Amino acid sequence: MTPAMEKAYKNQDFVMSRDARPLRILSEYLEPRSRFARYKVADTVVFFGSARALPSDQAEEALANARSTGNELAIARAESGKLLARYYEDARTLARAMTEWSKSLSKTSRRFLVCSGGGPGIMEAANRGASEGHGISIGLGISLPDEPSMNAFITREMGFEFHYFFMRKFWFVYLAKALVVFPGGFGTMDELFEILTLVQTRKSSKKMPIVLYGRDFWSEVVNFDALIRWGTISASDLSLFHIVDTPDEAFAYLKRELSALYGDKDAEAASV
Numbered sequence: 399m400t401p402a403m404e405k406a407y408k409n410q411d412f413v414m415s416r417d418a419r420p421l422r423i424l425s426e427y428l429e430p431r432s433r434f435a436r437y438k439v440a441d442t443v444v445f446f447g448s449a450r451a452l453p454s455d456q457a458e459e460a461l462a463n464a465r466s467t468g469n470e471l472a473i474a475r476a477e478s479g480k481l482l483a484r485y486y487e488d489a490r491t492l493a494r495a496m497t498e499w500s501k502s503l504s505k506t507s508r509r510f511l512v513c514s515g516g517g518p519g520i521m522e523a524a525n526r527g528a529s530e531g532h533g534i535s536i537g538l539g540i541s542l543p544d545e546p547s548m549n550a551f552i553t554r555e556m557g558f559e560f561h562y563f564f565m566r567k568f569w570f571v572y573l574a575k576a577l578v579v580f581p582g583g584f585g586t587m588d589e590l591f592e593i594l595t596l597v598q599t600r601k602s603s604k605k606m607p608i609v610l611y612g613r614d615f616w617s618e619v620v621n622f623d624a625l626i627r628w629g630t631i632s633a634s635d636l637s638l639f640h641i642v643d644t645p646d647e648a649f650a651y652l653k654r655e656l657s658a659l660y661g662d663k664d665a666e667a668a669s670v
Contacts, residue, residue, distance in 0.1 A: 426565035430558055434573070437555060442513035442536060442573045443496055443652065445489055446589050447520025447580030447611075448482060449545055457483035485580045485612060486523045491645040492578065492611075493527030493535070499653060501533055510575060510656060511536055515566075516548050516557065520580045525551035538566050567592065575660070576607045576652055581615040597638055598631075607655040608639040609648055616641060 412418055452460065457479045464476035493512045500510040512528040514521035516539030528535035529551045536556040539547035540563060547559050560566040571593060579590045590610075596602040610616045625631045642648040 423562060423565060426560055426562055427568070430569055433555070433558075437534075439509075439511060439536070439556070439573065441509065441575040442511050443576045443578065444513045444570050444574045445493060445520060445524035445578050445580065446515065446582060446586050447485060447489060447523075448582040448586060449515075449517050449519040449521065450479070450583075451482040451486040451489075451519040451523065451580075452479055453523075454483040454487050457486075482519075482581065486520060488611065488645050489520045489523035489578075489580055490527040490530070492648050493524040494531040495527075495645060495649045496652065497528040497531030497533035497535070499649070501531070509534075511556075513538065513570070513573070514549075514552075515539065515570075515585075516552060516559070517542075517545055518549055520582065522549035522551060525549055529553075538569055540566050571596065571602060574606060575604075576609070576656060578609045578611055578648060578652070580611045581619075594635075594638055598635060605659050607652060607659075609651065610639050610641045611643075611648060613641050613643050 406412055413421065457476070461473075461476040461480050464472040467473075496510060497512055503509070511534055512524050513536040514524040516525075516537030521537070525535045525537055526549075534553045534556060535551070537548055537552035537558065539557065539559045541547055541559060541561055548557050558566075558569070560569075567589065570589065577593060579586060590608075593602070593606075593608065597606060597608070622631070622636060626633050626636075640651055642651060
């Protein structure tokens with residue numbers, strides 16, 4: 399059959415063309431919406447953070463290998479990796495705690511499923527912790543040239559691969575009831591500050607606890623006090639987020655806030 403005789407939606411040359419870009423964008427809204435509805439996914443707790451974080455055992459091995467070479471640059475990189483490994487393990491622990499707690503709640507419509515960006519590092523740690531808690535978890539992956547879009551711990555039916563960053567961000571925010579941001583790079587900063595902007599400007603009207611994980615990292619990397627001093631944010635804007643240092647501290651804060659916001663009588667009493 400020639401292209402002129404083929405149904406438009408079966409014509410891959412057309413579907414992948416510039417003219418059909420609106421269709422591709424719409425599909426990244428409609429297909430996830432359909433799948434989330436089918437599996438009754440109503441709300442999530444989103445984990446952001448570096449794709450470069452390794453599990454502690456891999457970080458230790460990388461450091462030992464680097465030291466054996468005597469290469470100072472390689473050693474410095476491996477030592478940075480060892481610092482990030484702590485956050486991998488903490489994300490894994492917190493995701494497991496959140497998953498076990500959410501499974502104990504009486505209302506099945508609010509399950510607070512762990513959701514990540516689908517890739518390696520902190521994203522993998524979040525999905526891995528949820529898997530270890532024997533729960534469902536979501537991965538909203540993005541097609542990138544040099545990074546896997548899906549880790550092995552995402553629940554099979556809940557793995558999504560996006561082409562458009564802005565549609566992926568939409569789904570992060572639309573279902574989120576809370577956000578946990580671990581140390582990360584440009585992508586993590588982009589996601590954090592976009593969501594802070596949405597909350598600050600009330601474009602996102604729902605109450606959404608935002609946790610910044612790792613006081614040492616955030617106090618060094620982002621000088622929020624300087625933003626106040628320069629008058630570019632208000633002092634009250636610091637109330638938009640809460641900084642924590644341990645999985646227990648993060649879990650206690652999230653459990654308290656989500657219980658208060660969403661009113662499940664059993665939520666606060668449920669223990670992990």
